[in-house]
Amino acid sequence: MRLRLVAIGAAAVLSLSGCAIFGPEGGPGGAGMKKPALAPTTAEDAVDAVRGADGVQRATVTLTDGLRFTPSTVRAQPGTVELTFVNGGATPHDVAVSDAGGTPDTGNLNGGARGTVRVTVTAPGRYPYPCLYHASSGMVGTLVIG
Ligand SMILES: [Cu+2]
Incomplete structure (x- = not known):
């Protein structure tokens, strides 16, 4: 015993x-x-853009009333990336995505609205996608190319 x-x-x-x-x-x-080799801002909050038959890499990002992006990081390879932003809350947002050619943005997105931004990025790097209304509150996501 x-x-x-x-x-x-x-x-x-x-x-x-x-x-x-x-x-x-x-x-x-x-x-x-x-954990991916390219360490995003928040490892558990990153997605890989999915390449379609047309070669465009796509990902969907939700905008929250907590003034955050879900996911906060999208990973893709050099080329054309199409990001669709869906406002999952009630607070309006306006998202801009940096690329070499400018800063295309979604325009104002009220609650429930969605907007798509297409950018072509050839240089590996980190490209921020801030909410133009709430960037100062930390509402900035990152497109990681590489
Ligand atoms: Cu916002």
């Missing part, structure tokens, strides 16, 4: 130390192992 208690205690110590080694990411197969 005493031996069994000791064995259980040892197993508990082993499992605890296992957590300590890998931390909150959870070890192999955990969320922490899936």
Whole structure:
């Protein structure tokens, strides 16, 4: 009986130390192992634009009443990228996307509205897409080309 208690205690110590080694990411197969090589602002909040049959890479970004983009980061390869912004709240937004040729923007988007911006970016880099109304509140997303 005493031996069994000791064995259980040892197993508990082993499992605890296992957590300590890998931390909150959870070890192999955990969320922490899936971080992309290009580290976005918020790793768990990035998406890859999907290339369509026409070669255009597309992603959809939701605008929130919390004055944030979801996702805050879109990754794509050099070429044409089409970002569709959907206002998921009630607060109006106006999103501009930087590229080499200018700063096309969605225009005002009231609650529930959507707007699409198409940019062609050939140089790898980070291209911000700020909300023109709320950039000073930190409402800035990033298009990562590379
Ligand atoms: Cu905004």
